[in-house]
Each structure stands twice: as C-alpha cells, then as structure tokens.
Amino acid sequence: MATHLSYLERGELIVEGEGVRVRDADGRWYLDARSGFWNVTLGYGHQGIIEAVRSQVTRLPYGSMWGYGRPTEIAVDYASALAEVLPEGIDHIRFQSNGAQAVETAVLLSRHLRLLEGRPHKNAVVGLWGGFHGFGPGASAITGLSYLHHHAGPLLPDVMHTRAPHGEEGDAATNMEGALRRLLDHGPDRISAVVVEPVIGEGGHVLTSEQAAALSAFCDEHEIHLVVDEVTTGMGRTGDYTRSARLGLRPDMLLLGKGITSGYAGLSAVCLSSEVYRALVEAPVERFFATGSTHDGHPLALAAGTAVLDALADGKVFAGTRARGATLAEGLRELSERHPAVSAVRGTGLMYAVEFSENAARDPWFVNKVRLALEERGVLVAVLNAVPSLMIIPPLVVDDADVEEILGGLDGALGDLASGWEPADETKGFV
Known part of the structure; x- marks a missing residue:
C-alpha cells in the first residue's frame, strides 16, 4: 500500500x-515535534541505544517468547529491570510487539479470567470516548472514535464507551461521577474491564488524582479489571516512568509501548499485578491463555529497551x-x-x-x-x-x-x- x-x-x-x-x-x-509517531522519546541517533542494538544483533539476533519454554536471557533481565520502575504491585511482564496488540491481549486476558472464575456473563469492556488504543479488531473497538467503528467490522463485540471525565472543565469529581454513572446503568456485574489512558490521547484531557482515586475505587468495589494504557504516557512522556504512579492509580494491568524503546524497535509490554498473574498461572494447564506472535519480545527491541532504562536512570x-x-x-x-x-x-x-x-x-x-x-x-x-x-x-x-x-x-x-x-x-x- x-x-x-x-x-x-x-x-x-x-x-x-x-x-x-x-x-x-x-x-x-x-x-x-511529533516524535515520529509519538514514540521517538530520546531523539534520533542516540548512541546508547544504537550500541546496545548493535551488540545484541551480533550475539543473538532472535529468540521466541512463545510459551516461555526457553525465553532469552535478555528478556528475563530486562523484565526484572523494568518491573523495578513500575508502580507497586505491578511485577509480572509479557512482552509483545506494539501497543494495539498489548491492548487486545489485556482485554482478552480479562475475559479469559472471567471464564476461569465461572462468570462468562462478566465480559463487557469499557473505553472512554476520545480515548485512543490503536487499530485492530479489538483495539479499534475500544478506541473511542466512532468513525473507526464504522470503517470496518464487525469489531470485537461487547465493547461500550462512557464519556471522558474532563478534569479541567468544571468540577473533576462531578465529571467522573457522570462517567461512572453510565457503567452503573449498564450493570457493573457485567463489566470485565475498563481501559483508560491517564492522558486521553485524542484531545489531551488529563486525568486528575481525584478522578483516578474514584475510578480505582469503583473498579475495586465491582471487581472490574482496571487496565491503564500508558503506551504513550509511559517511559518519560509525562515526566516519570509512568503517570499511574504519580496519580496513585492501582491498575490490574498496565500497558507500555512507544517510548519503551524510543521507537528504535517494535516492543510493548503487558504488565500484570500479582493477583492477576496468580489467577492466570494457577489455572489448569489445559486452560492456558494463548497469546503472542513471532516477533514478541524481539531481542533487538529488548536491547533497545534496556538502553532506554539506562538513559532514564539518573532522572x-x-x-x-x-x-x-x-x-x-x-x-x-x-x-x-x-x-x-x-x-x-x-x-x-x-x-x-x-x-x-x-x-x-x-x-x-x-x-x-x-x-x-x-x-x-x-x-x-x-x-x-x-x-x-x-x-x-x-x-x-x-x-x-x-x-x-x-x-x-x-x-x-x-x-x-x-x-x-x-x-x-x-x-x-x-x-
């Protein structure tokens, strides 16, 4: 094309x-001033990233993440280093290839866990109008841009949207109350996950700490997975490793991408809380969660990610x-x-x-x-x-x-x- x-x-x-x-x-x-596609966070020609990728390609240019049977050493080492800078309680990581894939994986994982719980009716996924989560049958459905929903289809079913709680327009708490009312009307017992960006990608609306607290409390009360999409905001874009930590958000799943490698290679991360990970691995082996693609956690991308962490370490x-x-x-x-x-x-x-x-x-x-x-x-x-x-x-x-x-x-x-x-x-x- x-x-x-x-x-x-x-x-x-x-x-x-x-x-x-x-x-x-x-x-x-x-x-x-667009950072490539919002992802070249450390600029072009960054020698630390270039040298890390060059070294890795001579040592091991490829390794598979499928099934975790024989992961690469760099995948384990980078996951351990990345977990150290994530919000408390987020300590298990699955590497993938791009942000949209991470979003779709998180949503399908949420539904998978509901089936394991014996609650197949709890499968609705909620996005915010104006939120952006990428392109694809799942990512486009969750993205809150109606024109995407009509350009192809059918997309992932049982996805609904509520209005974004615009913190700078009127009372922040009132705006969040309005956003959550739609979920109460739908029935929280039917909702598996809410997917939200700390800064709404289409429009720049910034979630306040009060709104974050209300959203976390709502999800906790109704046993809804809170999926925080930090594909854009993570790894420095808002002045820290994650916006979630600064807001006090308690995600069940946190998604990273874009700046995770400063755009030098394709990589994303689905980062899980201990509770979500435990529910996943304690399931019967015949009911394993199948996810992944050929280039997930590519060693060259992991090398770039390691170099980005090094570049951010001194603050x-x-x-x-x-x-x-x-x-x-x-x-x-x-x-x-x-x-x-x-x-x-x-x-x-x-x-x-x-x-x-x-x-x-x-x-x-x-x-x-x-x-x-x-x-x-x-x-x-x-x-x-x-x-x-x-x-x-x-x-x-x-x-x-x-x-x-x-x-x-x-x-x-x-x-x-x-x-x-x-x-x-x-x-x-x-x-």
Whole structure:
C-alpha cells in the first residue's frame, strides 16, 4: 500500500534523523515535534541505544517468547529491570510487539479470567470516548472514535464507551461521577474491564488524582479489571516512568509501548499485578491463555529497551521533560490569548493538544492547513481526528531553543492563515 506516494514527491520522503530533527530527501531539516509517531522519546541517533542494538544483533539476533519454554536471557533481565520502575504491585511482564496488540491481549486476558472464575456473563469492556488504543479488531473497538467503528467490522463485540471525565472543565469529581454513572446503568456485574489512558490521547484531557482515586475505587468495589494504557504516557512522556504512579492509580494491568524503546524497535509490554498473574498461572494447564506472535519480545527491541532504562536512570530526562513541558504550556496559553482560532490548550509533560475554535472548525481542513503551515516553517506536528486539534509531542530531549522554535512556528503558522495563506493542497498528508 503506497498511498503516501500519491501525495508526496520523492524529495519529501524522510531519509535521516539526528537529535530532535529529521531531514527529507531534498535536504531540508525539520524539528520533529511529533516524535515520529509519538514514540521517538530520546531523539534520533542516540548512541546508547544504537550500541546496545548493535551488540545484541551480533550475539543473538532472535529468540521466541512463545510459551516461555526457553525465553532469552535478555528478556528475563530486562523484565526484572523494568518491573523495578513500575508502580507497586505491578511485577509480572509479557512482552509483545506494539501497543494495539498489548491492548487486545489485556482485554482478552480479562475475559479469559472471567471464564476461569465461572462468570462468562462478566465480559463487557469499557473505553472512554476520545480515548485512543490503536487499530485492530479489538483495539479499534475500544478506541473511542466512532468513525473507526464504522470503517470496518464487525469489531470485537461487547465493547461500550462512557464519556471522558474532563478534569479541567468544571468540577473533576462531578465529571467522573457522570462517567461512572453510565457503567452503573449498564450493570457493573457485567463489566470485565475498563481501559483508560491517564492522558486521553485524542484531545489531551488529563486525568486528575481525584478522578483516578474514584475510578480505582469503583473498579475495586465491582471487581472490574482496571487496565491503564500508558503506551504513550509511559517511559518519560509525562515526566516519570509512568503517570499511574504519580496519580496513585492501582491498575490490574498496565500497558507500555512507544517510548519503551524510543521507537528504535517494535516492543510493548503487558504488565500484570500479582493477583492477576496468580489467577492466570494457577489455572489448569489445559486452560492456558494463548497469546503472542513471532516477533514478541524481539531481542533487538529488548536491547533497545534496556538502553532506554539506562538513559532514564539518573532522572535528568524526567526533570528536563517537566521543565520544558512547563515552558511549552506557558507559551501555548499565551499564544492562545493572541489567536482567536485557538480555543483550548491541554496536556502535561511534553504532550499538549491545541484545540481550535468552532469558527475555525467550520473549515473541515483547517487543522491540516495549520499543520502544513507549520511544516512550511520547518516544524512537524500531529493532527488529531476526534476534535479539531494539533498534538505537540516532541522528543523528551528538546531544549529551550527547540521549544521556542515550536512556539514561534505555531504563532507564525496561525498568523499566515489569518492573513489568507493557503496550501496548494489542503488535504496533503492528512490521515
């Protein structure tokens, strides 16, 4: 499927990356404020990751995770190291290949455990409207974007959605109460799992600590598995290893991906509480939970993951993320006061959504035009489809000058559009 070539000239294809920038075939460099696909957290050309992968490929380029019969040594060592930085009580890990696969595995595992419990009726899975959990028959169903549900199907059955508890809009506790009321109406005894992101991927809504506590309490009371999707927020994006730990969330399953290898290789992790793991392994052997694929826990990806843990160990990346994130947030809010097209700024760490006003949204291509105007100014950002927004999510290693370049680029791009600038093709690059 070479669909991208239908709107890109060959000279526009990305051929090189260094630090927080990428270069196209025509030789132009761009500040990558979208971190690849939100995953290149430590930037391009990170020597620690490169050397770790190079060493591993010469020693053992492949090993299988299937059945855990003969796992690789690096899988066991990396799992032990990763567990050390996860929230208390999350101490068993299954490596997979990508975030969507991790989501689907967690959901199917939850249902598997209900069958083992003798409660086959407790099989509903709940996602949040606006939440993003990847693409696939299960991941798309749980993702709270209705257009995905209609583009193919049928998807995974018995999935429902409740509204996201937007913490910055009105009273946070009231918003969470409204989100949980839908679950009470459905019947908590029928719900197997709730899947939630600490920062809603489509829109940047940040879950508050009060909302996290209410959600955890609700799931505990009704014996619902709390699955926290930190595929994007984990491994530094919000200024710590996980957002769950900072919120005091008590997940039954915690999912990691994207930044787990800084995008240098495909890897995700389904991280289980001791209770969930015990229920899984104590089942009769003939009722084992079958999951996995050929490249799960690939040794080269595990080597990259080990190098990422090494790079994060001294806390400097986290401190930089929090500091640069504060600068970015302040700059975006100041910019929103000067540009009527901007209606809201939301996020935390180095993960911010810039939402546009209803007037701007009347032009169905407005957001893509902003993205293209930014690209003209040398800055790459992501477009959100659920609401008319941009996601600014740069590598965690940006410096103050990079943040100012992003802010200046957005300021100029909005000014260009207000002055009548139009791209040659307003649909270019839109996905």
